[in-house]
Amino acid sequence: MKKIPLFDLNFGEEELAAVKEVLESKWISMGPKTLEFEKIYADLHHSKHAVAVTNCTAGLHLALRVCGVEAGDEVIVPSLTFVATANSVRMMGATPVFADVVSLDDWTICPKDIESKITSKTKAIIPMHFGGYGADMLKICAIAKVHNLIVIEDACHAPLGKRDGQYLGTFGDMASYSFYSNKNMATGEGGMLLTQNEEFDKAARLLRAHGMTATAFDREMGKEFYDVVDWGYNYRIDDIRSAIGVAQAKKLQEDVRKRKVLSDRYRENLSKVESVTVPFQNYPGESSNYVMGVLLESADRKTVRRELNELGIGSSMHYPPVHQFRCYKDFSAELPLTEDIGSREISLPLYYNMEVEDVDYVCENFSKLI
Numbered sequence: 001m002k003k004i005p006l007f008d009l010n011f012g013e014e015e016l017a018a019v020k021e022v023l024e025s026k027w028i029s030m031g032p033k034t035l036e037f038e039k040i041y042a043d044l045h046h047s048k049h050a051v052a053v054t055n056c057t058a059g060l061h062l063a064l065r066v067c068g069v070e071a072g073d074e075v076i077v078p079s080l081t082f083v084a085t086a087n088s089v090r091m092m093g094a095t096p097v098f099a100d101v102v103s104l105d106d107w108t109i110c111p112k113d114i115e116s117k118i119t120s121k122t123k124a125i126i127p128m129h130f131g132g133y134g135a136d137m138l139k140i141c142a143i144a145k146v147h148n149l150i151v152i153e154d155a156c157h158a159p160l161g162k163r164d165g166q167y168l169g170t171f172g173d174m175a176s177y178s179f180y181s182n183k184n185m186a187t188g189e190g191g192m193l194l195t196q197n198e199e200f201d202k203a204a205r206l207l208r209a210h211g212m213t214a215t216a217f218d219r220e221m222g223k224e225f226y227d228v229v230d231w232g233y234n235y236r237i238d239d240i241r242s243a244i245g246v247a248q249a250k251k252l253q254e255d256v257r258k259r260k261v262l263s264d265r266y267r268e269n270l271s272k273v274e275s276v277t278v279p280f281q282n283y284p285g286e287s288s289n290y291v292m293g294v295l296l297e298s299a300d301r302k303t304v305r306r307e308l309n310e311l312g313i314g315s316s317m318h319y320p321p322v323h324q325f326r327c328y329k330d331f332s333a334e335l336p337l338t339e340d341i342g343s344r345e346i347s348l349p350l351y352y353n354m355e356v357e358d359v360d361y362v363c364e365n366f367s368k369l370i
Contacts, residue, residue: 001311001312002361003312004312004313004314004349004354004358004361004362005314005349005351006182006314006316006347006349006351007314007349007351008351008352008353008354009181009186010251010255010351010353011186014247014250014251015247015248017247018033018243018244018246018247019240019243019244021243022239022240022243023240025239027217027220027239028238028239028240029216029236029238029239030052030209030215030217030236030237030238030239030242032239033239033242033243033246034052034237034238034239036242036246037192037237037242037243037245037246037249038050038051038052038192040246040249040250041177041194041245044160044253045159045169045170045194046167047167047170047194047195047196048195048196048198049195049198049200049201050192050193051193052190052191052192052237052242052245053176053190053191053192053193053204053208053235053236053237054189054190054234054236054237055178055189055190055191056084056154056176056177056178056180057084057087057088057191058191058208058235059176059177059191059192059193059235060085060088060126060154060176061088061091061092062176062193062204062207062235063174063175063176063204064089064092064094064124065207066174066200066203066204066207067150067152067173067174067200068123068150069089069092069123069124069150070093070094070123071092071093071094072093072094072095073092073094073095073121073122073123073124074096074119074121074123075089075094075095075097075122075123075124075125075126076096076097076098076109076114076117076122076124076126077096077097077098077099077109077126077128077322078098078099078101078108078128078130078338079098079099079100079321079322079333079335079338080101080107080128080130080319080321080322080338080342081130081154081319081322082319083319083322083325083327084156085126085128086098086322086328086331088126094123095121095331096322097117097122097331098323098335098338099113099114099116099117099333099335100113100336100338101130101337101338101341102136102337104277104295104337104340104341105277105279105280105281105282106133106279107130107131107279107280107293107341108127108128108129108133108134108135108136109127109128111139111140111143114140115143118149122147122149123149123150124149124150124152125140125143125144125149125150125152126151126152126153127140127151127153127154128153128154128156128157129153129154129155129158129161130157130291130293131157131280131287131289131290131291131292131293131318132157132158132159132184132287132289132290132291133161133280133283133285133287134158134161134162134285134287135153136163137151137153137163137164137168137171137172138164138171141171141172144172150173151171151172151173152173152174152175152176153169153171153172154175154176155168155169155176155177155194156177156180156183157183157288157290157291158177158288159177159183159184159185159252159256160252160253160288161256161285161286161288162285162286163283163284163285164284164285165285168285168288169194170194173195173197173200174193174194174195174197174200174204175194175195176191176192177191177192177193177194178190178191179191179241179245179248183290184252184255184256184259184288184290185245185248185249185252185255186244186248187237187241187242187244187248188241188244189241190237190241190242190245191237206229206230206232207230207232207233207235208232208233208234208235208236209234209235209236210228210231210232210233211228211229211230211231211232212226212227212228212232213226213227213228213229214226254352255352256286256288256289259288259289259290259350259351259352260286260287260289261356262292262350262354262356263287263289263292263350265356265359265360266278266292266348266359269359269360269363269367270294270363270367272367273363273367273370274297275296275298275299276294276295276296276297276366277294277295278294279293279294279295289350290350291318291347291350292347292348292349292350293318293345293347293348294346295341295344295345295346296345296346296370297344299370301317301343301344301345304346304366304369305317305346308365308366308369313348313349313361313362313365313366314349315346315347315348315349316346316347317342317345317346318345318347320342321339321342323335323338324339324342348362349362
């Protein structure tokens with residue numbers, strides 16, 4: 001039986017060599033490889049600044065802190081996202097306010113619903129670029145400008161994604177990326193903040209390492225004294241993961257190219273299946289194609305996933321709506337489109353090492369099951 005997992009690492013000799021180099025250097029905490037990682041990632045996205053952190057959630061938390069979100073503020077977020085988007089807001093003592101998605105075709109946060117949720121307490125908006133397909137950042141940033149709001153992009157799905165000719169993660173005040181093990185770029189754990197604002201960059205660097213004015217590597221390079229000028233966090237990444245990140249970043253453009261080929265094949269195959277809907281049909285940009293999510297019209301998702309698993313085909317769901325979690329029962333919201341998608345979405349395998357023939361195999365069996 002053929003085995004096609006939901007995802008697979010795009011790892012090779014390059015990652016092994018990168019880790020070996022760091023281990024042999026005897027400098028494994030945050031240091032020269034992290035600086036290299038930050039530069040290559042910023043350059044890839046035409047961004048002025050990049051700050052490597054321990055994970056995307058830490059990045060979102062840092063961004064909220066740097067941008068001045070405080071306890072009692074409100075932050076508008078999607079519910080069709082991983083729970084970290086909303087959790088980072090609660091970590092600040094602020095209140096997440098959930099907005100619906102645009103449509104059953106566009107699963108990103110709706111600008112009109114954002115505008116309807118703005119109050120005197122609103123301080124920021126966090127759009128999430130679902131599956132690598134960007135939210136309408138031109139409209140969202142225009143709304144933010146009128147109401148003097150901060151925009152922090154949750155770009156966990158979106159390395160090298162574009163919308164309206166611009167890289168996702170470079171529209172707002174700051175953006176946070178994820179390098180979790182199932183992402184386009186994987187370092188196990190890890191994240192990156194992008195910003196075009198020099199003061200935000202300086203503040204994020206300070207706060208990711210306890211508010212210290214010099215890191216251990218700075219002192220190793222000759223800086224003798226450090227002060228602690230603000231209370232911060234231990235959100236540092238280490239050079240082992242940064243070295244893997246450098247190797248992965250060098251593969252990113254080819255990874256995105258290959259994923260587009262596979263996604264296009266999925267769309268071609270599934271367009272012939274009446275009981276399935278594939279979203280983002282007329283997306284005005286270039287997706288990173290992180291998730292191959294589709295909507296089931298009538299089939300029972302639990303049964304379909306179980307039978308796919310029996311055939312050796314992995315699947316998942318992205319995502320259970322955050323506002324329906326027990327932890328968020330006190331944050332009520334009427335989000336009919338989000339709830340509809342959350343009840344019918346299924347994610348099919350998509351990763352660099354797949355071949356077109358694998359997509360055909362998945363689609364053939366998936367179509368039979370539904």
